Amino acid sequence: MGANPPCASCKLLRRRCGKDCIFAPYFPSDDPHKFALVHKVFGASNVSKMLLELPVHQRADAVSSLVFEAGARVRDPVYGCVGAISHLQNQVSQLKMQLAVAQAEILCIRMQQEEALASLLPLTCF
Structure with missing residues (x-):
């Protein structure tokens, strides 16, 4: 595994968290709820595709938006945000x-x- 713990995504999905993990910068291991929420609503594969399509400087904002929308969708599955x-x-x-x-x-x-x-x-x- 190495010196760094796996990100929240890799931990939840029981994957090896490599240096090139798309989720690691945005879903740290000390905040697993954030990824669990996004994964439940959007799915890890879809989130990965979305992040890969964005420039690196926009990804943190996209993750914040996804977390917010996922929380809203859990509270109100029909209308969300x-x-x-x-x-x-x-x-x-x-x-x-x-x-x-x-x-x-x-x-x-x-x-x-x-x-x-x-x-x-x-x-x-x-």
Whole structure:
């Protein structure tokens, strides 16, 4: 095996982890859950193909995206990330509505205060 422990992928798949292992840089042995999740949703072969098609500088971001999507798919098998995004968009819409109501209430209070203040001031004639 060598000095380095096998990556999470090779450990889970019971393979020998060589220097050229496509998974080793992105799925360290101390975080096996990450690969297990991605493997469960996408399969090791598909993930390997995806990573090999990408330039090396984009692979870490791709792995992060795959881990996120796999987690979302486990939580919501039908919609995955789209379900989470839709839920967040609905929350944003609701919060915008609440903000608009609060701003309208502030405007009404300010107008009432100005009216009350104006009624207290003596009228001056020119």
